[in-house]
Amino acid sequence: MGPVEINKYTLLHGLNGGVYELEERLYSLLNERAKFNVPPLINGVLAPIIASEVSKRHKPVVAYLGPEKSFTWEAAAALFPQGDLMPCKSISEVFDKVESRAADYGVVPFINSLEGPVGETIDMLATHNLNIVTMGEMRITLCIAKKGAPRVIYTHPHAAAQARRAVAALGAHVVYTNSTSEAVKEFEKCERDCAVLASPKALEAVERTCGVEDGESYTRFAVISRAGRESGERAVLIFAVPNVAGALYKALGPIANRGINMTLIYSRPTRLSPWDYYFVVEVEAGEGLDDAVEEMKRYTTMLKVAGRYNVIRI
Numbered sequence: 001m002g003p004v005e006i007n008k009y010t011l012l013h014g015l016n017g018g019v020y021e022l023e024e025r026l027y028s029l030l031n032e033r034a035k036f037n038v039p040p041l042i043n044g045v046l047a048p049i050i051a052s053e054v055s056k057r058h059k060p061v062v063a064y065l066g067p068e069k070s071f072t073w074e075a076a077a078a079l080f081p082q083g084d085l086m087p088c089k090s091i092s093e094v095f096d097k098v099e100s101r102a103a104d105y106g107v108v109p110f111i112n113s114l115e116g117p118v119g120e121t122i123d124m125l126a127t128h129n130l131n132i133v134t135m136g137e138m139r140i141t142l143c144i145a146k147k148g149a150p151r152v153i154y155t156h157p158h159a160a161a162q163a164r165r166a167v168a169a170l171g172a173h174v175v176y177t178n179s180t181s182e183a184v185k186e187f188e189k190c191e192r193d194c195a196v197l198a199s200p201k202a203l204e205a206v207e208r209t210c211g212v213e214d215g216e217s218y219t220r221f222a223v224i225s226r227a228g229r230e231s232g233e234r235a236v237l238i239f240a241v242p243n244v245a246g247a248l249y250k251a252l253g254p255i256a257n258r259g260i261n262m263t264l265i266y267s268r269p270t271r272l273s274p275w276d277y278y279f280v281v282e283v284e285a286g287e288g289l290d291d292a293v294e295e296m297k298r299y300t301t302m303l304k305v306a307g308r309y310n311v312i313r314i
């Protein structure tokens, strides 16, 4: 919306000057952000509106873990309502598309409230030079659809782990797929005695039982980009420490001493040599984080900031 249209809008709706000025500021901010291709930074109900306005001005290509109707597709569509969505077969393909500039952004699952971090995403963040710029949190509802007396159930490993009870109760052999929407494709191909665990959207057309997850389930989806952000309410640090007593304690000291709150700590095998690990830490990124990171370099053998971002509900 340009200034002329805003005038028309204010005339029509009889809005006062204050609102008009606010709108003008909002739209100039949106134009600025669109120029640099930046998705929303703020929380709350305004976030999707801003996301939509920003992406209308620059239609970004968004790689995501597909195909269509996967949970990651839902997240990507909500985060980039005007985006040009590019389905990928794996999380590493999403990273490759962004790194090679075939896509502007990538959307990948990062962590689930029941099942924890997504290993492949963490490994990719550790080995690629890409940054998390936004984290979208989405409620996950899982559904089961059946044909006959199921002997197999198709699903994604992370989804199966969020609905262990329902999957066990079915007593079927679990066959893993790259995503829940791919599981639905397998289910469609099978003639009888099979089941699928997927999203309500992916199973819209068939009879299904929903809400089979083990407890309240939320997944946070990371938006990754080549350019990182200078600020944001959270940050992810990935680092390795020497294998000596007290090394992790010392590495975390600079964060603790500045009163920076840690919201996640997780260790992952480096895959370089057996029993060798790196740590993934998410912190509330307040003042002093830059200094803390500088100081941590003294106690770590590798350290990178894998992005600063806000968490928004989608």
Ligand SMILES: O=C(O)C(=O)C[C@]1(C(=O)O)C=C[C@@H](O)C=C1
Binding pocket: 065, 069, 070, 071, 072, 073, 109, 112, 118, 140, 156, 158, 159, 178, 179, 180, 181, 219
């Ligand atoms: O299989 C999908 O639909 C996905 O988008 C992947 C994925 C995941 O890897 O965590 C995303 C969200 C849910 O937590 C379950 C599966």
